[in-house]
Amino acid sequence: MPFGEMTITLHDVAVLLGIPVGGDMVVGNESVKAQLCEMLRVEQLNERSKPSLKSGGLVCAEAMQQVGRFRERDSEVWMFLTCLLGTTLFVDRSGDRAQVWPLQFLGDTRRVRKYSWGSATLAYLYRQLGMASRADCKGMGGCLTLLQSWIYEYFPCLRDQKLGTRGLVCGEPFAKKWEGVRIGGGAQLMNERLDHYRRVLDNMTDEFVFWCPFGPRPGAMVSRSLYSGVIRCMSVEEMYDPSRCLRQFGYV
Template structure:
């Protein structure tokens, strides 16, 4: 397949990928207009409301929220996204491997990235409880002081399309309620507007209510792994040719791009932050024009990017020692969502030479058609994910078998690139813009001395 893999065994669904449509053109019956910038779902207004609400809360409520470890979320989350930049990286995402496929190999968002950028725990119990509609209605009725029969009645339409109206939660969990109810309402909105953003504009998911039932246990959940699993699934859906928008924690995605690719951050946006604070606060996210020229420029930059233009270890070489959970190999869980997590495919992000990786496994049922509305992945062994994650001897990447990256040495093992180029698509653009050739894009800053530090 032109532009696609010579060997289709690793990413067998490439024919239905947006990258295939951009290279080959639309199939018969498809829209002839190529997809431009994807719409990024934002809850910036709600996050600003939560910040204001927090300032006027009683100290007892603030303490309850702070003890959960989730209080910084509305301040970390941005409402401004670079749509062309995110769109260009979505086109590089392969849901079969859960990695971005770039000309020099694979990269992905890892568990330590979630902790460093967003500042939420990656250790703890998986967020794996799947609620039925009756349980959701009961929890909402308790939180909002309403009758169960009114939860899905229109009007008032508290629940619609699987989400609860955030203005209703804010109104009914105000200062006249108990400190616990105020804290639960605020945390529900924070999780829904920061970590688990769906594709609606005025609603948030009610599912976190089950973990918020006992505030003393909230910190004990691995919100970071759930956030990453949810974002992986959103990225997978967004790679379908007809997908027009993407949800999930896009602050994490955009800040991750800035951390690893020094050529992409907007000029003079890095801010000084104190040690231990989420690194998303380092970046002053600004509104960027979503025009086709910027998207084409980003596509070209990624098509011809070199390995020396990546800052492989932006947090230092000892990140796996500081956060050993990032070496976990298996599946990440967010309720009914299960996504493969394979650090063996991206060892350069841990400071080690990339060996030829082995495939961890495939889902029991995977259906990734061109239509994003019919995208479905199910794992037959979902019940075993919690066991693997929670046990002390969980499966992990063995770093002792790997070679440390050297500033002047190779970043991949012999034979890696030869095999990689057979199982991937190395470029998105079939015909580069006129005047540009197979070299580094004009004006691109090469950070030669900071590749590994």
């Protein structure tokens, strides 16, 4: 920003998405696609009704059509969770496929909570943001729900003036405040919005930022957010350094 650095923190992930940022890192083997597919028991389905596994991953629409046809309950749960993670937290640019690597962490559904899904989501989004900043990039993956809701919380001036928030039930993730928000329009209108947002960002001062939207002491609320080091999502490794954005933690 014109006045310094800002970033999405682990505290933001925990509050906006309501997923754990503490626990074991999501690190495994990305080259075991055949074995992971075996976990889905797809061989129990009729050959013509098998979910397609293309180079980009599992085709979600076809996969979800098979839920309810498995002989084993675990297979249905694995299929559902794989599609869920692939279309929310770890979205790629294909738009219709989910990677199968999360399966290795879902084999025992009782252990799903022990992993730091929040830090993995943030690492994956950091990498996608870096790739999207290149001049030849035409799309972006990652958890865009996290990115968009983070923008709305910290930058009120970037919200649509007609935008209204919904009330939250106790315990709901803050991202649900912005549920149902849709931004449409043709190419010309989108270009006008883009020019407008660029001007706003270029001329923005720190007075236009809501520095601590979730409370005065974010580090005390989510102690893991003050962690400094590497966060990982499989082979993706990204540095996480809260000392570079101290104002987001209530410090000078």
